[in-house]
Amino acid sequence: MPVTTPLEPPPANTDAAPEANERGAALAHQGRFREAAAAFDEACDFDPENADGFSNLGVVLRRLNDLNGAIVQFEEAIRLRPEFAEAHYNLGNAYSALGESTLAAERYRAALTYRSDYAEAWNNLARLLNETGHHAEALEACTEGLRHTPDNPNLHNNTGNAYQGLGRYGEAVREYKIAVEAAPGMSEAYSNLGLALKETGHLEAAVQVHKKAMELSPTDVGTLTNYGSALQAAAETESAIAIFERALSLDPDSMAAKINLATALMDQLEVNRAIEIFEGIVDGVALGDELPEHALAHKNLGLSLLLKGEYEAGIRHYAWRWETPDFTPRETALPLRGGEDLNGEEVVVLNEQGLGDTVQFTRFAQGIVARGGRPVFEVPQSLAPLIVQADNVHRVIREGEALPETGLHIPMFDLLGIFAGHLRGNAPYIVADPDKAERWSDRIPETGRKRIGLVWAGRPTHRNDRNRSVNLEAFLPLLRLTDFDFYSLQVGDHAADIEEAGLSSDLIDLSPRLTGFSETAAALSQIDLLISVDTAAVHVAGALGRPVWALIPYAPDWRWGLEGDATAWYQSVQLWRQPEPQDWKSVIARLSDALAPPEKKKGRRKS
Known part of the structure; x- marks a missing residue:
C-alpha cells in the first residue's frame, strides 16, 4: 500500500488572529452575524489557543440560533481557560435556551465561582430558579447579586418575581417599584408590578401600571395579555376582550391570550363562543404533547360545560385541574371509581375546594351510602362540627389529620361525576345542633x-x-x-x-x-x-x-x-x-x- 504523509495542522498565525477578531466584532455589531462567524472562525484557525476567539464564535452562533454549535465553542473556550467566567455564563445561556435548566444553572454558578460580582450571572441564575419554581433560592441569588450591584434593575425585578412566587406580594411590589424607578423604560418590570398589584387587590393601580407597560412594549403579546387580565379583574370586560383580540392579531397561536379571551367571554355570558375557543385549544394538541396551558384550557372548558348543566362532559374536562398550578394532586389509597359495590367500606372524600363547596358536596354522602359505603369527609376545622351532623356522614377527618391508609379515596369534586343523580329531592341534609x-x-x-x-x-x-x-x-x-x-x-x-x-x-x-x-x-x-x-x-x-x-x-x-x-x-x-x-x-x-x-x-x- 502506498505510504501517505500525515497532514499537519497549519502553523498558528497569532499575529493575524487579533485582526480577525476585531473584524468579527465589527460585523457582529452591525448585525452581520454570518460574516462575523466566518471572521471569528478565521481567528480560531489563526490562533487555536485563543479562548476569546472561541467564545466570540459561540456568541454569534447563538445569535444565529445554532445553539449546539455555540455550546461546542464555549466548551472549547473553557477548556483553554477554565476560569473564563464569561464563557461559563454564555454556555449557561445556551443551555437555558435549549431548556436544559440544570446544566444552565451549573454554568451560571461556575461563572460566579470565578467572578462573584457578575451581576448578569446572578440575574440569569435567579431568573432560571424562578422559572423552575425555586423561589427561595432565587431570592438568595438576587440578594447576593444586589450586594455587589445594589441599583441593578434586573436583579430588583427578579427579586420581585421571587417574592411573588413565594406569595409575598407586598415585598414584590416594593422591588418592582425600585426596578422601574431605576429603569423607567423597563416594560417587563411594569408588567410584573401590575401583576403584584392585582394580587394585592389594587386593581385600578394595576390597570394603570399595565397600561404603562403596554405603551412601552405595544407589540409584546405577553404584556398585552397581562394588561387584559388586569382590565378583566377590574370588571372592564369589554376593554379586556379588545386587548386580548389585539394580542391574538399579533400572535394567533398565543395560548395565554386565547384562554384569557375565552374566560373574558364567559364573564359576558358568551358561553358558546368561549367553549369553541377552549375546544380549539384542547383538540389541537396530540396526546403526550400537552403543555400547562392545555390543562388550564381543559379545566376552564369543564367549568363552562358545568355552567351549561352538561355535567358528564364538564367533569371529564375538569379532571385536568390537577395538572394546573392551582391544584396539587395528593397521594391517596385506592381511588373510588363509578359503579362498584362498596360492601361497607369507608370512602374518604378529600377536601379540595372552598367552604361552601364542602357543604354543597356533603349531599353526596347519600349516594355513597346507597352503594353500600360509609362516607368519611375530610373538612376544614371550622366546618367539622357542622358536617359531622350531616345525614349519612359516617365520620369526619379534620384537615391536617392523618388519612386512613385503607379504604377508598375520592377528591370531593369527583363525586359529581358519579352521583349527579342525587341532586333534587334530598334537602335538607344538615341539621342545626x-x-x-x-x-x-x-x-x-x-x-x-x-x-x-x-x-x-x-x-x-x-x-x-x-x-x-x-x-x-x-x-x-x-x-x-x-x-x-x-x-x-x-x-x-x-x-x-x-x-x-x-x-x-x-x-x-x-x-x-x-x-x-x-x-x-x-x-x-x-x-x-x-x-x-x-x-x-x-x-x-x-x-x-x-x-x-x-x-x-x-x-x-x-x-x-x-x-x-x-x-x-x-x-x-x-x-x-x-x-x-x-x-x-x-x-x-x-x-x-x-x-x-x-x-x-x-x-x-x-x-
Whole structure:
C-alpha cells in the first residue's frame, strides 16, 4: 500500500488572529452575524489557543440560533481557560435556551465561582430558579447579586418575581417599584408590578401600571395579555376582550391570550363562543404533547360545560385541574371509581375546594351510602362540627389529620361525576345542633315581625369577589322597610361595615357569636329568610332547608346555571340574578318590592 504523509495542522498565525477578531466584532455589531462567524472562525484557525476567539464564535452562533454549535465553542473556550467566567455564563445561556435548566444553572454558578460580582450571572441564575419554581433560592441569588450591584434593575425585578412566587406580594411590589424607578423604560418590570398589584387587590393601580407597560412594549403579546387580565379583574370586560383580540392579531397561536379571551367571554355570558375557543385549544394538541396551558384550557372548558348543566362532559374536562398550578394532586389509597359495590367500606372524600363547596358536596354522602359505603369527609376545622351532623356522614377527618391508609379515596369534586343523580329531592341534609339552636332562639326572638338575615360580602381573596360582593349601603332600600327585623350574619372584616355606615340601629350584628359554622347553622335555624350574596352562608342555609334569596352576579358560578330562579342543588334557595354586570341596584329594588308593597316602604323600621 502506498505510504501517505500525515497532514499537519497549519502553523498558528497569532499575529493575524487579533485582526480577525476585531473584524468579527465589527460585523457582529452591525448585525452581520454570518460574516462575523466566518471572521471569528478565521481567528480560531489563526490562533487555536485563543479562548476569546472561541467564545466570540459561540456568541454569534447563538445569535444565529445554532445553539449546539455555540455550546461546542464555549466548551472549547473553557477548556483553554477554565476560569473564563464569561464563557461559563454564555454556555449557561445556551443551555437555558435549549431548556436544559440544570446544566444552565451549573454554568451560571461556575461563572460566579470565578467572578462573584457578575451581576448578569446572578440575574440569569435567579431568573432560571424562578422559572423552575425555586423561589427561595432565587431570592438568595438576587440578594447576593444586589450586594455587589445594589441599583441593578434586573436583579430588583427578579427579586420581585421571587417574592411573588413565594406569595409575598407586598415585598414584590416594593422591588418592582425600585426596578422601574431605576429603569423607567423597563416594560417587563411594569408588567410584573401590575401583576403584584392585582394580587394585592389594587386593581385600578394595576390597570394603570399595565397600561404603562403596554405603551412601552405595544407589540409584546405577553404584556398585552397581562394588561387584559388586569382590565378583566377590574370588571372592564369589554376593554379586556379588545386587548386580548389585539394580542391574538399579533400572535394567533398565543395560548395565554386565547384562554384569557375565552374566560373574558364567559364573564359576558358568551358561553358558546368561549367553549369553541377552549375546544380549539384542547383538540389541537396530540396526546403526550400537552403543555400547562392545555390543562388550564381543559379545566376552564369543564367549568363552562358545568355552567351549561352538561355535567358528564364538564367533569371529564375538569379532571385536568390537577395538572394546573392551582391544584396539587395528593397521594391517596385506592381511588373510588363509578359503579362498584362498596360492601361497607369507608370512602374518604378529600377536601379540595372552598367552604361552601364542602357543604354543597356533603349531599353526596347519600349516594355513597346507597352503594353500600360509609362516607368519611375530610373538612376544614371550622366546618367539622357542622358536617359531622350531616345525614349519612359516617365520620369526619379534620384537615391536617392523618388519612386512613385503607379504604377508598375520592377528591370531593369527583363525586359529581358519579352521583349527579342525587341532586333534587334530598334537602335538607344538615341539621342545626339543638342545644345551640335553643340558645339562638333567645338571641333572635320572635317579635311578630319577619326575621331576615343579611350577608353582603364574601371572602376578599376569592377570585370573583369584586363581582359577587355588594356594598352594605346598597341594601338601604331593604333596611328602611317596616315590619322586619334585620340581623347581620356577616363575618370577617366586613362585619365592621355596619358601624362604619351608621346602621347599628337598623341591623343587629350577630358576628361576635358566630364563632363557627355550627353556630351559623343554629342562628339560621331561627331566621325566617336569609338574603345573601354567593357565599358559604347560602350553602349552609340551603342544606338546612331554610329559605334563602341568593344574589347571583351576571356571570354566575357554574353551580347556579345560566338562567332561572330555582336551583337543583337546594329546594329552599331562590336565585336573584343581575340583569347586567355590576347592577345590584335593580336586584335589590326587586327584592324590596318582593318583601313589601310600596306603602310599607315609607319611614324607617320601628323597634
